[in-house]
Amino acid sequence: MSDLTNKRIVLGVSGSIAAYKSPDIVRRLQDLGAEVRVIVTNGGREFVSERSLQTISKNKVHDNLWDKEAELAMGHIELAKWADVIIIAPASANTIAKLCHGRADDLLSTVILATEAKIMIAPAMNQHMFASSAMKDNLQLLRKRGMLIIEPGFGEQACGDIGEGRLAEPSEIAKQAADLFTSSVLSGKNILITLGGTKESIDPVRFISNHSSGKMGMALAHACIQAGAKTTLIVGSISVNIEKRAEIIHVVSADDMYKAVMKKIKSQDLFISCAAVADFKPKTTNKHKIKKTDHSMTIKLTENKDILASVCQLETRPICVGFAAETENHIENAKIKLKNKMCDAIVLNDVSKTGIGLNSNDNEVHLITKNLSEKIEKNTKQIIAEKIIDKLANNFFQSS
Ligand SMILES: Cc1cc2nc3c(=O)[nH]c(=O)nc-3n(C[C@H](O)[C@H](O)[C@H](O)COP(=O)(O)O)c2cc1C
Structure with a gap:
């Protein structure tokens, strides 16, 4: 089984209703041995409490690019350097569009621009938003830039629709992150x-x-x-x-x-x-x-x-x-x-x-x-x- 022992992961939580599942994502990553720090966007904060994420991650939650205290300690460049992987889960349509444009108007988008870490994106949104041409083009562009897209699932959505766009299961997100570090170069040795x-x-x-x-x-x-x-x-x-x-x-x-x-x-x-x-x-x-x-x-x-x-x-x-x-x-x-x-x-x-x-x-x-x-x-x-x-x-x- 692959694992994340000693791996440092920044989890970016953006403004999708599925953000309520983000504490569980932190747990699943920790189960595989990772240390997790969380960045929440303004949208993300609407759907999940900072206290839950802080308690479960056992680390201060980062949410403000302009936080004076944070910039003295674990500022945006430090976070960008600290991470082995950055996972945005859930990734809102808005955050995905911002990444495509290379915007840097909040902490998460700035850290993404500043990092050399591997980046994984787990979209979560209404089926029609996910099926839109803009979303398809945006995800294609991010794939081309080397980001890994964790495909959403099909099923009943928070809005009552049934379709594609449900956030991938937290355990699947953790497994795909661990798979990044698994190879077979020494298999059989x-x-x-x-x-x-x-x-x-x-x-x-x-x-x-x-x-x-x-x-x-x-x-x-x-x-x-x-x-x-x-x-x-x-x-x-x-x-x-x-x-x-x-x-x-x-x-x-x-x-x-x-x-x-x-x-x-x-x-x-x-x-x-x-x-x-x-x-x-x-x-x-x-x-x-x-x-x-x-x-x-x-x-x-x-x-x-x-x-x-x-x-x-x-x-x-x-x-x-x-x-x-x-x-x-x-x-x-x-x-x-x-x-x-x-x-x-x-x-x-x-x-x-x-x-x-x-x-x-x-x-x-x-x-x-x-x-x-x-x-x-x-x-x-x-x-x-x-x-x-x-x-x-x-x-x-x-x-x-
Ligand atoms: C009740 C509600 C639910 C939402 N759910 C989603 C969602 O599941 N996925 C999504 O991409 N946007 C969703 N949105 C829209 C985003 O929250 C909005 O675009 C926000 O600006 C995203 O900000 P962020 O990307 O900076 O987090 C929802 C908005 C509301 C009011």
């Missing part, structure tokens, strides 16, 4: 991803670990599943929700992770090593809690096995992708890692930059292979993950 940090025990209550949240790995898992792959996750210490459609194996230490990877690796087409595996572990783990006997103490460390390099050295192995967190000489260091570990691709994170990488919601990476070094510009980890998976699929699985 098995993918193994490690993610999160490992914990290396010092004694029964203490350990050495790191700040990894598992966000990037989980975003990659969503992207792989959306692309049709059977996905297995080997999960260390994380602070994100688990992708329920994947097979999950929990581990604690680097040794556990190594064993779990080796057990699963044979059947894989692609291995993505995204976990923050500790390079070292305490040489010995104390059986009992270490007592404070002095003002300082020394813990001797010993090297952990390199999981990625070990997989790369297997006689038969999947395509192997590693992550490199660098703070200086980024590209050069990543290229050295690619060569030394003998892997097929490295995703390079510049962890010296604030606001991206470790523990943050955003990232900016370079994808480096033997023949390619490509920058993927700053975006949410989910979008970055989708771009990485798309490029890996194109590079390594296109002709198979």
Whole structure:
């Protein structure tokens, strides 16, 4: 089943009687994992209460282009940039006509002009309005511009007519939005991803670990599943929700992770090593809690096995992708890692930059292979993950 996990959706509600169904559309989008923000037009406000939409979306409803407070925070350009998809549902005849003309006289039409997000339009109106030549031409024009029209249904209408023009069912609108993110580029492929940090025990209550949240790995898992792959996750210490459609194996230490990877690796087409595996572990783990006997103490460390390099050295192995967190000489260091570990691709994170990488919601990476070094510009980890998976699929699985 397709889903909208981590997707940001702006729902535009315009002045059709069907606007009373818009809180249900918000719910159906949330059911699939989306975060939803709502823009209501003046017409929309006549048919649905702001309070309902605000309560259900759990976000302030946006309705005014000239709202001073809004323009300081989530203004029209911010909303336009924030969205992965904008869905206008219901889309009134008037709003559809405005889009055709590129008008920008209210918040919704202005956001539509300012966005690079995908746009979906769900018309809802009387059957004769829908059948009019003007409406047919307008929808054709919007299709030509790349907008996706969610076709209305046939049936009894609010005005008593029976015909075509009923708003598509809220669950159908959510499903069509989710379908936008589904592809089959990795259908039939098995993918193994490690993610999160490992914990290396010092004694029964203490350990050495790191700040990894598992966000990037989980975003990659969503992207792989959306692309049709059977996905297995080997999960260390994380602070994100688990992708329920994947097979999950929990581990604690680097040794556990190594064993779990080796057990699963044979059947894989692609291995993505995204976990923050500790390079070292305490040489010995104390059986009992270490007592404070002095003002300082020394813990001797010993090297952990390199999981990625070990997989790369297997006689038969999947395509192997590693992550490199660098703070200086980024590209050069990543290229050295690619060569030394003998892997097929490295995703390079510049962890010296604030606001991206470790523990943050955003990232900016370079994808480096033997023949390619490509920058993927700053975006949410989910979008970055989708771009990485798309490029890996194109590079390594296109002709198979
Ligand atoms: C009771 C009533 C019901 C309406 N229902 C619809 C409708 O279902 N679809 C539609 O396109 N317009 C409908 N309209 C007309 C729009 O509300 C009107 O064109 C409005 O200007 C739309 O504004 P907006 O597109 O900025 O939201 C209705 C108007 C009224 C008074």
